[in-house]
Amino acid sequence: MSSIEIKDLRHTYYNPHTRQQVLALDGVNLTVGDGEFVTVVGPSGCGKSTLLYLIAGLVRPSSGEIRVDGRVVSGPGSDRGMVFQEIAILPWRTVRQNIAHGLEIQGVAREVRETIVKRYVDLCGLNGFEDKYPYELSGGMRQRVAVARTLASNPKVVLMDEPFAALDAQTRITLAQELHRISLATSPTIIFVTHNVEEALYLGDKVVIMSRRPGRVKSIVSVPVPRAKRTYEDVMGNPELEEIRQFIFNAIREEVMGSVSDDGEVRSFDEVQGDSSKGRRRWWQILLHRTILSALGVAIVAGGYAVKGALDAPKKLDPDVLAAVRRGEPVRVVVHFQFPVEDFHIRYLQSYGTVGAVTSHEIQLQRVMPQQLLKLAGHYWVERVESDRGG
Ligand SMILES: Nc1ncnc2c1ncn2[C@@H]1O[C@H](COP(=O)(O)OP(=O)(O)OP(=O)(O)O)[C@@H](O)[C@H]1O
Ligand SMILES: [Mg+2]
Structure with a gap:
């Protein structure tokens, strides 16, 4: 478990081909407590993936600071594990070998490795598929392997970038339920990016809503039902959460439509509830809005990352x-x-x-x-x- 403190974070990308700069994040401030599960929502292109890359240490911020357990992040580390927006498991390794990969890098002894792998095979419902290769698995199973592989190396912080985006609705709910159960059993600190508001509400202790690009934290909503007591069905049918769900939809819509009064303040659900209930939307508006959100979810910006590979060094060297x-x-x-x-x-x-x-x-x-x-x-x-x- 680990706490994260993000202060005045700003990140500008430079594209050497077009010689243009893109200000992706500006003035991001966020604190994530030890063992907290934070979900992040916001319009496409607002910098959610960038935020995770910065916390993972894969990208250096242009300015500002990220601290994990009080230490400034200056590069990648085994204390932080990431599940990428694109599935990144090793095609030439079996399920068992994929899950064990992080542990091998850490130099964990074989017997210990096997025990841990078995635990995550059980937790992620991969029994019977241990010796299969990724091409023999369904998309949902591959995504489970990606999650298992990250969790097995026991990072203090788990960064998940829309891990279930490419799955059908039912598989997505099943995997969210599994992640909910696993996270309660292993309690790492988790930051989980999603375009799905229900998923954000079901999984998170709090939901962070980001503004449109350049992204900053627009609003933070605490989910009033303790995580340990939640079921997916309860979250769907809970009237108290329905209000919050509408608040989140509204907040994202404002950003997508660009009609927000932008005072730069981070406002909580309670603070804004007054004006949000004024504009209670009808069901067809919500439907329209969900459609827009799903369309946005499909427009994935390539945050391409290398397949993590291991050179069997040095024995294969000339x-x-x-x-x-x-x-x-x-x-x-x-x-x-x-x-x-x-x-x-x-x-x-x-x-x-x-x-x-x-x-x-x-x-x-x-x-x-x-x-x-x-x-x-x-x-x-x-x-x-x-x-x-x-x-
Ligand atoms: N390597 C890069 N070079 C230049 N610009 C980039 C690069 N990566 C991202 N960007 C830009 O930075 C902004 C933020 O991108 P990012 O991928 O973080 O958004 P996102 O919120 O994760 O979007 P999505 O929800 O579509 O995944 C976008 O405008 C994107 O075009
Ligand atoms: Mg992204």
């Missing part, structure tokens, strides 16, 4: 390269991405070495030191390792 690695000499590598390379990947990989050629799916890195190589290979799919003595 003997000359291996000798160079043993001597502590730098190497040259190619990092392969399953998705198109994005600006932030380039910036992030700069911490491992000097960035050379960049193609749509590959980044060449020079002067990578051996220790960095092992770390890099733990997170990314590393290919073509060569000695780089000449620099």
